[in-house]
Amino acid sequence: MKNIILLIGFSISAQVLLAGGPWPQAKGDFYLKLSQWWVVFDQHYTDQGLLDPNITTGLHNTNFYAEYGLGSNLTAVVNAPIFSRNYSNNLVSNTTQDVLIAGEAINSVGDIDLAVKYSFATGKIPLSATLLFGLPTGKTNGGTQGNLQTGDGEFNQMISLDAGFGGGENVPWYVSASVGFNNRTNQFSDEIRGGLEAGLGLFNKRLWLNSRLQMVESLRNGATAETTTSTSIFANNSEYLSLGLEVNLNITDRMGVSASVAGALRGEIIAAAPSYSVGVFYTGK
């Protein structure tokens, strides 16, 4: 089961801490991960769920992620984009080759997430609850158009419930499900979030494969988008259903590397391009 716990940690993307699974870290155990996550998109899902083009925009995050077992049932989690870069390309005339609109970029710390996970049921189907605080530590209005962002500019509080189970001795596996409510401030709409995850350990648990289905539904009880200039993944009233795949390879007993890709199966007001992540992780006591 410990391997399962570690793998759940790997699955945390740069943007959400939702798909965490119900398994806590043992007291004094920790898991660290340094990763690079990025998405580059030249089209987006409109409010009709259709695809429209846009200037090529990229968001690159260097993330530090950590879990620490405060007690046998309580785990502290931090997800910190310690370096976040948002940029847009130059818009160049095909006729004159002149730069019509110069590209821009901003660099800063991204929005930091702090969370605690409490495991309140063990057994065949363990359950846990997570309380997450999303701190608005990123930039919200960079560039001359004010549309470059490394954060959404709001302090959100999300509570989520996780359940899961696993098995297999030689070929371990697990599945987990989660549901959460994300209370957002600063006129952002609240969200219902959900996720399903499954993982499989191969080659004597040295290689883990997992897949993740994540859903975000906006309650549309905040301001509409015209009051903001945000694009990319920080726009208000964004919705999506995404599917992600991840590979984790344990190089040593304590250290490994991971790579993942995720993309939206449907979306509204959200980037329409796959996101990628590569990273290194370390576990210890």
Added chain:
Amino acid sequence: MKRIQHWQSIAIVLLLAVFAGCIKDDFIDDRVDPQLRIANKVDSLAINTSYQFEEVFFNNVGLAESAEVLWKSSDPAVVSITPTGLAEALAPGRALITLELDSNEKVLRDTVLVSVGETTVMQASSINGEIVTTSSYVLEGDFTLTEIDGNLELSLGDNYRATSALPGLFVYLTNNSNSIASAKEIAAVKVFSGAHSYTVENSSLSDYSYILYYCKPFNVKVGEGKIQ
């Protein structure tokens, strides 16, 4: 050895961070047909008066440029015109005034039929049209563009609708609906349904050929209305 492996892995991640996210070029097809227009058309001229016609030329990306044009009159005995566009109303009748430019691509031409009578009458100073979406976002409605004392008033009709989901929607006047490079920004869109209007100072009907709705953050065209 183990420590070296750790640092190698971390270095790879950091290198990815350093080299990620370089600004590149997106190319836009912004070629349009060049346009030549008589800027100040009249329906009639008062006899024995002179009138200075003016021309405007927009190149293949919609930018205003000076050009060597040719002015002609179909009946110089009624209305004569000089190479610089100075017309003289000489006798009662009608004459077709033609403005021409022989560009490399083709001959551009604009005309106006002028009557010579007792008074000078400018052409109608109002144009009606329709805003249509060119994207997946809702944008529609009728418009009227009216020239009033050297300014333009853009009035959207009761049937106007625009999405409120799109961030940073702006309205422009332009001669190239594919780009805002040479466009005149009117305002950020704050009204998303029903009649409303904008005033554009120091502009005339001949200055622009499109109303353009453009999303600034995405740098993408949302819709347009042709000024005909």
